[in-house]
Each structure stands twice: as C-alpha cells, then as structure tokens.
Amino acid sequence: MTEPHHAHDHAGHAGHAGHAGGGINAMAVSATLHCLTGCAIGEIAGLMIGTALGLSTGWTIxxxxxxxxxxxxxxxxxxxxxxxLGLGAALSVVLAADTLSIATMEVVDNAVMALVPGAMDAGLVNSTFWLGMMIALAVAFVAAYPVNRWLLQRGKGHALTHHLHHGAAQPTGFRRFIPSLPTPVLVAAIVAFMLGGLVVSVADGTGEDAEGAGHASAVVTQR
Structure with a gap:
C-alpha cells in the first residue's frame, strides 16, 4: 500500500512540475513578445523620424x-x-521587470541589422531594410526568450507584474480610460505593418525598374 501511494505521490509532483514549467514557458513567450512589440514600434518610429529629418546613421540608431x-x-x-499602482511605483516595477529584456533585444537586433548587407543604409522604401528588420527581430526574440525565462524562474522580470495584471480589481476613475493592449493584438499590428512596408518597398522597386526599362527603350527607339 505504501509503495503505490509513494509512486502516485511522486507522479503527482512530477506532473505539477511539468505544469509549472509549461506555465513559465508560456509566460516567457508572452513577456518576450510584449517587449518585442514595444521595441519594434520604437525602432521603426525612430528610423522613420531619423530618415525624415535627414539624420546621420549613428544619430538615427x-x-x-x-x-x-x-x-x-x-x-x-x-x-x-x-x-x-501610482506612476512612480509603476515605473519602478516596470524598470526592474523589462530593462534586461529590452537591452538584450536592442543589442542583438542592432547587431543583426549591422550584419545584414546594406540594411542600415537601405532606407524605408527598400525591401532590404524590411527583410533585415524581420530577421533582426526574430533573432532578438530568440535571444531574449531565455533571458525572460531565467528572470521568471527567479521571481523577477514579468513575474513582478504578472500578479498585478491578473489579480487587480476593476479599475475606477481615470484608470478606466487607460487602454488595454493585449500582446497578440500588438504582435498582429506589427506583423501587418512590416508586411505592408515590405510590399510597398517591393512595389516601389518594381516601379522604378519598369520606369528604367521604359526610359532605356525610349532611348533605343530614338536612336
């Protein structure tokens, strides 16, 4: 009787550990995607502003x-x-939770962009830029995921904000008007925006090629 009971006990603990591990993995994916969307929005906005203002590559970065x-x-x-939470307390929690993850993404993302030939100087209406950005963000996700998982296992990172997101009372006052932006919605918006940028840049490149071919044909005809 004791032995089967002990085996059942052990199996229960193992199942619980597996469930906990699965929970941490899911939380790490969610935390990484959440940071990645913020980074992607900021980077694209910065590149667009830098290009519009004619800033150098260094200042744009x-x-x-x-x-x-x-x-x-x-x-x-x-x-x-x-x-x-009040603004001061909220910022304190968020700085502790997200800084390492965002820093990891930024280092990896910019390193990959620098390694993709021509991506940094390609400009926004160029498929090389958008393809490079997609590759860089994908690699940044892979690099930041284990960082977030490691932090979660130690009760840090997004573990600091998890209970606030899921255990909070119904918001009152001005807090009712703070938008809720689920991570899947943000990810979908970023993916759609980047695919749109890629399509526009490819169409622009195709149009320029067609215009160049038409010009060359006209020159030959005139001759």
Missing amino acids: VLAVSLAFLLGYTLSTLPVLKAG
Missing part, C-alpha cells in the same frame, strides 16, 4: 534605440497603472 526603450516601458506601464 540612437533615436531608434531610445524610442524602443521608451515604447517598451510605456506598453508595460499602462496595464500596471490600470491595475492600481
């Missing part, structure tokens, strides 16, 4: 990275504020 941190922190702060 500085602006893009700064906005990536700003947007990443902002997206994490909104739900914490909605959960009831």
Whole structure:
C-alpha cells in the first residue's frame, strides 16, 4: 500500500512540475513578445523620424534605440497603472521587470541589422531594410526568450507584474480610460505593418525598374 501511494505521490509532483514549467514557458513567450512589440514600434518610429529629418546613421540608431526603450516601458506601464499602482511605483516595477529584456533585444537586433548587407543604409522604401528588420527581430526574440525565462524562474522580470495584471480589481476613475493592449493584438499590428512596408518597398522597386526599362527603350527607339 505504501509503495503505490509513494509512486502516485511522486507522479503527482512530477506532473505539477511539468505544469509549472509549461506555465513559465508560456509566460516567457508572452513577456518576450510584449517587449518585442514595444521595441519594434520604437525602432521603426525612430528610423522613420531619423530618415525624415535627414539624420546621420549613428544619430538615427540612437533615436531608434531610445524610442524602443521608451515604447517598451510605456506598453508595460499602462496595464500596471490600470491595475492600481501610482506612476512612480509603476515605473519602478516596470524598470526592474523589462530593462534586461529590452537591452538584450536592442543589442542583438542592432547587431543583426549591422550584419545584414546594406540594411542600415537601405532606407524605408527598400525591401532590404524590411527583410533585415524581420530577421533582426526574430533573432532578438530568440535571444531574449531565455533571458525572460531565467528572470521568471527567479521571481523577477514579468513575474513582478504578472500578479498585478491578473489579480487587480476593476479599475475606477481615470484608470478606466487607460487602454488595454493585449500582446497578440500588438504582435498582429506589427506583423501587418512590416508586411505592408515590405510590399510597398517591393512595389516601389518594381516601379522604378519598369520606369528604367521604359526610359532605356525610349532611348533605343530614338536612336
């Protein structure tokens, strides 16, 4: 009787451990995607502003990275504020939860963009830029996932905000108007925006090729 009971006990613990591990994996994926969307929005906005203002590549990267941190922190702060924390406390929690993850993404993302030939200088209406950005963000996700998982296992990172997101009372006052932005919606918006940028850049390149071919044909005809 004791032996089967002990075996059942052990199996129960093993199942519980597996369930906990699965929970951490899911939380790590969600946390990484959440940070990634903020970084992507900030970087693309920074690159668009830098290009529009005619900034050098170095200053454009500085602006893009700064906005990536700003947007990443902002997206994490909104739900914490909605959960009831004051601005100072919310920022303190978010800075502790997201800084390492965002920093990892930014280092990896910019390193990959620098390694993709021509991506940094391609401009926004160029398929090389958008393809490079897609590759860079995918690699940044892979790099930041284990960081977030490691933090979650130690009760840090998004574990600091998880209970606030899921255990908060119904928001009251001005907190009712703070938007709720689910991670899947943000990811879908970023994917759609990047695919749109790629399609536009490919169409622009095709149009330029067609125009060049038409011009060359006209020159030959005139001769």
